[in-house]
Amino acid sequence: MNELRNRQVISSLLEIIAHKTATLSNLPIRIMEVCGTHTMSIHRHGLRPLLEERGIEMLSGPGCPVCITPDAYHEAAIKLVSTNSNIILATFGDMTRVPTRVGSLQTAIPAAGSQVKIVYSPIESLNLAKAHPEQEVVFFGVGFETTIPSIALCVKKAKEERLSNYSLLSALWIIPPPLRAIVSSQDTKIDAFLYPGHVSAIIGEAPYQFLADEFNIPGAITGFEPADILLAISSLLDLIKKGRAEVINEYRRVVAPQGNPQALQIMAEMLVEKDAFWRGLGYIPQSGLKLKDNYQEYDAEIKFSLEISPEETHLPGCRCGEVLRGKISPSSCPLFGQACTPASPQGPCMVSFEGACLAFYKYDYQN
Amino acid sequence: MCLGIPAKITELHSNKQGKVDYLGTKVQVDFSLVDEVKINDWVIVHAGFAIAKLNETEAQETMALLREYAQFVSTIDKSKKQNE
Numbered sequence: 031m032n033e034l035r036n037r038q039v040i041s042s043l044l045e046i047i048a049h050k051t052a053t054l055s056n057l058p059i060r061i062m063e064v065c066g067t068h069t070m071s072i073h074r075h076g077l078r079p080l081l082e083e084r085g086i087e088m089l090s091g092p093g094c095p096v097c098i099t100p101d102a103y104h105e106a107a108i109k110l111v112s113t114n115s116n117i118i119l120a121t122f123g124d125m126t127r128v129p130t131r132v133g134s135l136q137t138a139i140p141a142a143g144s145q146v147k148i149v150y151s152p153i154e155s156l157n158l159a160k161a162h163p164e165q166e167v168v169f170f171g172v173g174f175e176t177t178i179p180s181i182a183l184c185v186k187k188a189k190e191e192r193l194s195n196y197s198l199l200s201a202l203w204i205i206p207p208p209l210r211a212i213v214s215s216q217d218t219k220i221d222a223f224l225y226p227g228h229v230s231a232i233i234g235e236a237p238y239q240f241l242a243d244e245f246n247i248p249g250a251i252t253g254f255e256p257a258d259i260l261l262a263i264s265s266l267l268d269l270i271k272k273g274r275a276e277v278i279n280e281y282r283r284v285v286a287p288q289g290n291p292q293a294l295q296i297m298a299e300m301l302v303e304k305d306a307f308w309r310g311l312g313y314i315p316q317s318g319l320k321l322k323d324n325y326q327e328y329d330a331e332i333k334f335s336l337e338i339s340p341e342e343t344h345l346p347g348c349r350c351g352e353v354l355r356g357k358i359s360p361s362s363c364p365l366f367g368q369a370c371t372p373a374s375p376q377g378p379c380m381v382s383f384e385g386a387c388l389a390f391y392k393y394d395y396q397n
Numbered sequence: 398m399c400l401g402i403p404a405k406i407t408e409l410h411s412n413k414q415g416k417v418d419y420l421g422t423k424v425q426v427d428f429s430l431v432d433e434v435k436i437n438d439w440v441i442v443h444a445g446f447a448i449a450k451l452n453e454t455e456a457q458e459t460m461a462l463l464r465e466y467a468q469f470v471s472t473i474d475k476s477k478k479q480n481e
């Protein structure tokens with residue numbers, strides 16, 4: 031599959047894109063890449079300026095789960111581990127570095143016998159619970175549809191194995207609702223979407239159809255190699271030219287039209303939708319998931335009576351919220367590259383490997 | 398976070414656990430979310446779980462399409478040069 035990064039292929043695709051935009055009025059064409067992994071890939075392969083020269087402006091979207099999780103969740107996790115003894119708070123690495131008003135999980139001082147543990151897979155958190163029956167293991171699970179089935183499956187296994195010292199602090203978000211919120215707000219002009227490849231591997235094509243039907247915006251599901259991204263953009267330009275809004279799938283090698291039935295089944299069995307608060311976007315109806323009532327004993331919010339009331343908080347000056355809506359580019363934030371760097375991030379968008387600020391900093395920022 | 402890597406299955410156990418080879422490294426993977434996988438199949442691995450199977454036919458089609466594009470552009474280039 032080396033073709034997907036082959037220079038000749040990339041330059042051919044760029045040439046085709048230039049041909050197509052040359053016939054369009056209304057430039058620049060603005061395309062939102064919803065997913066943070068797309069953002070990273072676009073920057074890493076230097077596609078952004080190349081596309082800009084050809085009349086296409088790429089906007090980063092809300093597709094970085096670490097970035098959109100409000101501070102209140104982190105603050106609750108910090109409080110949990112610093113005021114309760116014998117807790118193992120397990121979470122993904124990026125989550126430990128998000129700065130809040132009360133510090134980060136990395137700087138938190140755990141209570142006696144408690145600790146914060148970085149895991150790569152939710153399975154590891156389950157194994158921790160088995161290995162440490164005398165401690166409470168709380169998995170601070172964050173993710174979109176890509177990760178949610180795996181997290182849910184761990185809770186299911188915990189119940190099957192009657193593990194009573196395991197629970198989930200859930201920061202689970204679903205992708206289609208914020209897209210509705212973004213286009214409805216009319217904050218930014220968006221001509222087309224690149225839909226996230228691995229979220230789509232789970233949910234399939236249908237959940238994006240409303241953007242075509244109700245908002246007349248075309249979109250393409252695509253993979254993460256440069257050729258995948260350019261191929262999708264090329265197909266989107268055809269749709270724009272014809273004035274047709276459709277959902278197309280350029281990642282059929284991974285994404286089946288109906289998604290992943292087993293994964294969807296696990297989600298439906300264990301989780302219910304709830305209104306949820308997104309950083310930068312506020313409350314969005316039915317945009318988050320929580321465990322169903324019959325799994326309540328595994329819900330850390332209930333088990334430890336956590337009070338999480340999210341609001342729009344950020345360290346002074348951080349404009350992550352606007353970055354996540356595609357309203358400003360990271361370099362328009364006055365702290366970018368100054369007070370805010372990967373070594374001392376002032377907001378989650380500079381922490382996460384998928385954060386737009388980090389992507390800009392790593393690949394486009396010259397001192 | 399939604400990073401998924403394509404990897405080849407090298408071991409499969411009855412409890413839906415197994416291993417994949419990713420660039421020469423053997424990685425432990427849970428296969429509960431995909432069905433009918435067998436040794437040597439390619440899957441997308443995300444956070445320790447296989448979340449999708451790689452469809453070989455579709456992959457070949459994308460490659461063929463890309464080769465066609467490259468071909469197409471090189472013919473445009475040639476005719477441009479001839480016109481100059």
Ligand code: SF4
Nearest residue numbers: 349350363370377387
């Ligand atoms: S550069 Fe830093 S401070 Fe500015 S929006 Fe991004 S994360 Fe926030």
